[in-house]
Amino acid sequence: xxxxxxxxxxxxxxxxxxxxxxxxxxxxxxxxxxxxxxxxxxxxxxxxxxxxxxxxxxxxxxxxxxxxxxxxxxxxxxxxxxxxxxxxxxxxxxxxxxxxxxxxxxxxxxxxxxxxxxxxxxxxxxxxxxxxxxxxxxxxxxxxxxxxxxxxxxxxxxxxxxxxxxxxxxxxxxxxxxxxxxxxxxxxxxxxxxxxxxxxxxxxxxxxxxxxxxxxxxxxxxxxxxxxxxxxxxxxxxxxxxxxxxxxxxxxxxxxxxxxxxxxxxxxxxxxxxxxxxxxxxxxxxxxxxxxxxxx
Numbered sequence: 592x593x594x595x596x597x598x599x600x601x602x603x604x605x606x607x608x609x610x611x612x613x614x615x616x617x618x619x620x621x622x623x624x625x626x627x628x629x630x631x632x633x634x635x636x637x638x639x640x641x642x643x644x645x646x647x648x649x650x651x652x653x654x655x656x657x658x659x660x661x662x663x664x665x666x667x668x669x670x671x672x673x674x675x676x677x678x679x680x681x682x683x684x685x686x687x688x689x690x691x692x693x694x695x696x697x698x699x700x701x702x703x704x705x706x707x708x709x710x711x712x713x714x715x716x717x718x719x720x721x722x723x724x725x726x727x728x729x730x731x732x733x734x735x736x737x738x739x740x741x742x743x744x745x746x747x748x749x750x751x752x753x754x755x756x757x758x759x760x761x762x763x764x765x766x767x768x769x770x771x772x773x774x775x776x777x778x779x780x781x782x783x784x785x786x787x788x789x790x791x792x793x794x795x796x797x798x799x800x801x802x803x804x805x806x807x808x809x810x811x812x813x814x815x816x817x818x819x820x821x822x823x824x825x826x827x828x829x830x831x832x833x834x835x836x837x838x839x840x841x842x843x844x845x846x847x848x849x850x851x852x853x854x855x856x857x858x859x860x861x862x863x864x865x866x867x868x869x870x871x872x873x874x875x876x877x878x879x880x881x882x883x884x885x886x887x
Contacts, residue, residue: 635705636845644683647673647708648690648698652787653807654870654879655710655835669710671866672727672857679853684708691786693762696720699840706850712805712833716767722841724850726834727863729880732768734824735809736801737794743801744825750801751775758790758799765790765803768831788812795819803830806878835879859884 639645651657655668665686673684686708690698695707699721712730713723734743734750743749750757755776759766769778779799781789790802791812801824813820824830837854839846857863864881871879 633843633845634702635699635840635843636849638702639682639705639846639849643681644685645676645680645708646685646687646705648688648695648704649686649707649709650690650692650695650786652709652805653811654872654874655807657811668728668866668870669708671870672710672854672863673708675857675862675866676850676853679856680849691760691783692764693760695838696762699838699843705839705846707838710835711838712764713836713838714764714767714833717838720841721838722843722847723834723836723838724847724854725858726836726882727854727858728835728867728882729832730805730835731829731878732764732803732805732831732833733809734801734803734826734830735791735794735821736824737797738820738822740800745827747826747830753777755801756799758793758802760787760790764833768803772831788815791816791821792819794821806874834882858882859886 649656649665649669653667656665656670657667658664659666676682677684688698688703695711696717698704699707707721710727711717711721711723712732713721713726717723736743749755751773753775755773756779757765757769757773757776758781759769759778760781766778769776779793781793785792787804787808788811790799790804791809793799794802795816796819806823809821809823837850839850854863858881861884864884867879867881868875
């Protein structure tokens with residue numbers, strides 16, 4: 592019976608351990624961890640190409656988008672523009688969901704829609720979280736007050752005082768303009784219900800002194816509320832103007848190129864201008880101006 596000395600046994604163990612460590616180190620030089628592939632930055636584009644359908648979120652803003660009271664079908668400038676887009680791109684346009692103006696970025700980010708197609712004022716704040724197509728149109732934003740309130744006429748600086756209350760929709764144009772242009776004024780949150788009309792109702796009810804919106808919204812409100820109408824504050828120039836675009840999620844560059852190719856063609860062949868003229872009535876050329884074609 593052979594008996595190995597204790598020292599020999601320990602020496603062999605140490606040798607095997609050292610060999611194992613050396614082999615693991617060698618393997619580490621050649622083996623790299625496997626990472627899951629990164630999520631595509633153009634998921635909406637890939638979905639649109641795969642399905643042949645562009646899903647368009649929307650909110651109402653006449654004359655750019657409204658519903659026919661008889662059958663509920665969408666009508667207006669952007670409804671007609673997207674019909675032309677479908678013809679040019681070969682894609683189907685599917686409208687939905689209807690959302691609040693303050694929910695555009697979240698709707699696009701979560702993939703509930705591929706684009707916001709109702710025509711959106713592209714503001715600097717929106718530009719941080721939403722990518723916009725070429726401008727189709729340009730539009731004004733104005734201040735609106737009760738008919739007997741003349742404090743702000745031709746006196747825009749009077750709005751920027753701490754005794755002035757501005758009704759705003761958080762995350763939307765009214766809040767952005769109020770925050771940037773009138774930081775001293777109080778901003779009165781309209782709450783989650785009521786849509787854009789709630790801003791006007793808050794002014795009419797003296798919960799706020801003024802609000803900021805586009806002319807079409809106020810026109811529609813005044814038609815429906817003849818005993819509580821609002822009027823535009825008179826200034827030498829519009830309070831602000833913005834391009835009107837189709838919006839996509841901020842990283843969707845491929846989808847943006849797809850949209851731009853067709854929309855640019857719609858502008859350049861004069862169709863965008865003809866659509867606006869057919870829908871905007873007296874606001875054509877004043878409150879709303881079409882983008883200019885490359886060749887007139």
